Amino acid sequence: MSAIVFKNLSKTYRKNGSSFNALNDVSLTVEKGEFFGLLGPNGAGKTTLISILAGLNDACSGSVMVLGKNIKQHTSFVKSNIGIVPQELVFDPFFSVIETLQIQSGFFGLRNNQLWLEECLNALGLSERVNSNMRSLSGGMKRRVLIAQALVHKPSIIVLDEPTAGVDIDLRESLWDFVRKLNRDGHTIILTTHYLEEAEALCDRVAFLREGRLCAMKTTKELKLLDGGLKEYFRKINLREQHG
Numbered sequence: 001m002s003a004i005v006f007k008n009l010s011k012t013y014r015k016n017g018s019s020f021n022a023l024n025d026v027s028l029t030v031e032k033g034e035f036f037g038l039l040g041p042n043g044a045g046k047t048t049l050i051s052i053l054a055g056l057n058d059a060c061s062g063s064v065m066v067l068g069k070n071i072k073q074h075t076s077f078v079k080s081n082i083g084i085v086p087q088e089l090v091f092d093p094f095f096s097v098i099e100t101l102q103i104q105s106g107f108f109g110l111r112n113n114q115l116w117l118e119e120c121l122n123a124l125g126l127s128e129r130v131n132s133n134m135r136s137l138s139g140g141m142k143r144r145v146l147i148a149q150a151l152v153h154k155p156s157i158i159v160l161d162e163p164t165a166g167v168d169i170d171l172r173e174s175l176w177d178f179v180r181k182l183n184r185d186g187h188t189i190i191l192t193t194h195y196l197e198e199a200e201a202l203c204d205r206v207a208f209l210r211e212g213r214l215c216a217m218k219t220t221k222e223l224k225l226l227d228g229g230l231k232e233y234f235r236k237i238n239l240r241e242q243h244g
């Protein structure tokens with residue numbers, strides 16, 4: 001059984017009387033245990049795809065299955081199996097780091113996950129800031145808390161939407177070590193990024209999204225065998241699209 005199956009997903013936004021295709025008949029499958037990259041320039045439709053998976057947005061057509069179950073019919077099953085780190089820094093300014101994680105744990109009915117929370121806080125370099133107010137944290141620190149927040153229930157599938165945007169190099173390295181470890185421990189990882197190097201360094205397989213369409217899919221092994229690597233390949237598929 002696959003971790004996630006997106007099937008013929010389309011999404012049209014209506015804006016000021018005109019309509020805009022953010023996703024156009026996208027089908028892709030992510031296998032259990034994979035480290036999967038969703039790569040594409042800004043506006044490609046990555047966040048739209050993730051928000052449909054998260055149940056925050058409805059597709060106009062198509063379906064999404066998580067571990068064999070349709071997300072429309074099994075919302076609580078899906079919530080308990082997925083952790084999503086959103087692209088936007090959304091947080092409640094009135095709570096401390098640990099309170100934020102405890103409240104999130106409460107949503108899942110978890111009370112005895114202290115050890116796991118500590119492990120996440122350590123791995124993300126947050127141990128010294130557990131009692132800090134969310135307001136007082138820098139952008140990079142807030143990002144770390146959002147990652148910990150998505151992990152409180154130890155979801156088997158972890159989705160990170162542009163997690164390194166605005167994050168300093170030090171955190172980037174430690175964040176990747178942590179995510180790699182989660183993947184080694186059996187978690188399926190889906191990462192969206194517009195950094196080519198990041199996808200190449202981390203992912204087993206990469207899907208390329210452009211203007212709402214899936215334009216290519218490659219394993220990292222295949223990409224490494226290409227002349228000029230990922231950058232050159234990316235340039236080629238962009239050109240091919242532009243010149244029909």
Ligand SMILES: Nc1ncnc2c1ncn2[C@@H]1O[C@H](COP(=O)(O)OP(=O)(O)O)[C@@H](O)[C@H]1O
Nearest residue numbers: 013015022040041042043044045046047048049
């Ligand atoms: N709520 C919305 N209403 C109208 N247009 C939207 C909305 N959300 C996203 N879009 C548009 O859909 C396209 C894809 O956006 P998005 O999924 O955020 O792309 P990405 O995450 O790859 O940068 C963009 O052109 C964006 O402006």
Ligand SMILES: [Mg+2]
Nearest residue numbers: 046047087162
């Ligand atoms: Mg996005």
